[in-house]
Amino acid sequence: MKSKPAYLARISDAETAIRATGDRLTQPRVAVLATLLATDHAISHLDVTDAIAHHHPIDRVTVYRVLEWLVSMGIAHRIAGDDRVWRFMLSQPPMTTAHGEAKTEEGQKENRKSNGNYAAKTHHQHAHFTCNDCGQTFCLDDMPPKLDLKLPAGFKTVDIDLKLRGQCAHCTART
Amino acid sequence: MKSKPAYLARISDAETAIRATGDRLTQPRVAVLATLLATDHAISHLDVTDAIAHHHPIDRVTVYRVLEWLVSMGIAHRIAGDDRVWRFMLSQPPMTTAHGEAKTEEGQKENRKSNGNYAAKTHHQHAHFTCNDCGQTFCLDDMPPKLDLKLPAGFKTVDIDLKLRGQCAHCTART
DNA sequence: GTTGCATATGCAATCAAGTCGCAAATCGTA
DNA sequence: TACGATTTGCGACTTGATTGCATATGCAAC
Numbered sequence: 001m002k003s004k005p006a007y008l009a010r011i012s013d014a015e016t017a018i019r020a021t022g023d024r025l026t027q028p029r030v031a032v033l034a035t036l037l038a039t040d041h042a043i044s045h046l047d048v049t050d051a052i053a054h055h056h057p058i059d060r061v062t063v064y065r066v067l068e069w070l071v072s073m074g075i076a077h078r079i080a081g082d083d084r085v086w087r088f089m090l091s092q093p094p095m096t097t098a099h100g101e102a103k104t105e106e107g108q109k110e111n112r113k114s115n116g117n118y119a120a121k122t123h124h125q126h127a128h129f130t131c132n133d134c135g136q137t138f139c140l141d142d143m144p145p146k147l148d149l150k151l152p153a154g155f156k157t158v159d160i161d162l163k164l165r166g167q168c169a170h171c172t173a174r175t
Numbered sequence: 176m177k178s179k180p181a182y183l184a185r186i187s188d189a190e191t192a193i194r195a196t197g198d199r200l201t202q203p204r205v206a207v208l209a210t211l212l213a214t215d216h217a218i219s220h221l222d223v224t225d226a227i228a229h230h231h232p233i234d235r236v237t238v239y240r241v242l243e244w245l246v247s248m249g250i251a252h253r254i255a256g257d258d259r260v261w262r263f264m265l266s267q268p269p270m271t272t273a274h275g276e277a278k279t280e281e282g283q284k285e286n287r288k289s290n291g292n293y294a295a296k297t298h299h300q301h302a303h304f305t306c307n308d309c310g311q312t313f314c315l316d317d318m319p320p321k322l323d324l325k326l327p328a329g330f331k332t333v334d335i336d337l338k339l340r341g342q343c344a345h346c347t348a349r350t
Numbered sequence: 351g352t353t354g355c356a357t358a359t360g361c362a363a364t365c366a367a368g369t370c371g372c373a374a375a376t377c378g379t380a
Numbered sequence: 381t382a383c384g385a386t387t388t389g390c391g392a393c394t395t396g397a398t399t400g401c402a403t404a405t406g407c408a409a410c
Contacts, residue, residue: 024377026387045367059389064368066387084259084396085367129330140326147337148321154344155304161338162322169329199406201358220396234360239397241358259367260396 007051010037021073028058032066033075042079042087042128042137079128079137082165087137125160131168138168182226185212196248203233207241208250217254217262217303217312254303254312257340264314300335306343313343 014033018025031052036043043051045063052058067088070076079087127140140162151157167175189208193200206227211218218226224238242263245251254262302315315337326332342350 024386026377028388060367061369061390062388080255080257080259082255084255084261086259127324129326129332132333140324146323148323149302149315149337151304151315151339152344154347155341156347157304157339157341158307159340161336161340162324163336163338164326164332165334165336166330166332169327172329172331199357201406203359235396236361236398237359244358 007031007034007038008055010034013037017075021075023069023073027056028062029066029069031056031058032063033070036070036076036088036090039089040138042089042139044081044085044087046085048088077126079126081137082130089137089139125162127162127164129164129166129168131171132165133167133171136168140164181213182206182209183230185209188212192250196250198244198248202231203237204241204244206231206233207238208245211245211251211263211265214264215313217264217314219256219260219262221260223263252301254301256312257305262312264312300337302337302339304339304341304343306346307340308342308346311343315339 011030011034014030014037015025017033018029032048035048035051045060045067048067049058049060049063052063067076067078067086070088071078074091076088077091079089081087125141128137129140130137147160147162186205186209189205189212190200192208193204207223210223210226220235220238220242223242224233224235227233227238242251242253242261245263246253249266251263252266254264256262300316303312304315305312322335
């Protein structure tokens with residue numbers, strides 16, 4: 001199915017980004033991050049495992065842990081799917097980097113800083129789109145929607161997740 | 176903990192609503208729906224099971240199935256939690272009925288009709304708020320936010336889920 | 351009121367995502 | 381090159397949810 005692993009092309013980008021974190025540069029981390037770099041939609045730990053295992057074996061627990069590490073570094077973020085499976089994708093949607101240059105060290109560090117405990121002031125906001133046909137989840141953070149929303153008195157919002165479902169451009173074109 | 180099962184007070188309301196579906200009126204269905212009617216936030220199947228089991232034993236599988244049935248009838252809807260646990264609450268938030276009158280048969284029938292396969296035109300929209308402190312999830316459908324959002328070309332939205340996290344009124348007051 | 355049958359329930363077994371503990375391997379440094 | 385801290389891999393385990401099937405139940409026809 002996956003004849004030539006697409007993630008191989010992103011390995012050096014992945015290495016750069018991982019080195020920028022200051023943590024250890026390991027094969028599994030490189031492979032997982034390269035996989036994320038090579039995709040434009042959110043993928044599950046299983047997707048990651050499959051994509052990599054094709055090329056060289058990797059333990060699923062390791063994938064879980066690397067993914068979690070990437071999230072804690074602010075490099076990736078997780079999305080709760082409707083099938084109660086976590087999906088992951090880069091914090092900066094790869095659309096902006098996939099055909100350009102990899103993330104810079106500064107970018108990573110900034111992400112990292114703002115991550116640790118982001119409970120405070122910032123309204124963290126994400127928007128995702130899941131296609132009912134192909135099941136893929138895309139990140140819409142490029143176009144943050146304006147929300148006009150008033151909460152009941154006393155409610156304080158810290159974090160906003162907008163999840164859209166429908167038909168993606170690709171599936172629309174096919175019908 | 177739950178000294179007097181609150182759901183008992185809602186049993187006749189539940190019976191009315193279930194009869195309105197045309198399907199069988201069974202003890203488990205009544206008990207589960209009455210439990211949902213008696214709460215103002217989204218609860219898990221386990222919450223439902225516990226609440227009922229206190230009064231008379233019920234199998235957890237039955238709870239799953241009844242909950243699923245309620246969703247298919249359009250009476251309840253499910254919310255994917257951050258802990259990969261489904262939570263359920265009435266489609267019409269019970270705040271509007273809890274201290275007033277139970278849902279009418281007409282209301283139920285209407286729900287049911289619009290549910291079956293709602294893929295078509297309607298933008299189904301839900302807004303939920305989960306408290307980071309107490310963990311409770313509330314339905315904010317009373318105050319639909321206005322969304323100003325443009326999707327990439329070709330994307331068609333059918334369904335919108337807005338999930339907010341923060342601190343609920345109760346927990347805010349306590350701090 | 352009784353009977354028959356479709357439908358729901360209860361139980362046990364099973365599935366799958368995700369986590370934990372620990373020994374062995376690996377990375378970066380002294 | 382060797383050492384020590386960090387990661388990885390493996391197996392066992394947890395837990396929410398699902399499936400199959402025999403039994404029980406609701407409802408309608410008689």
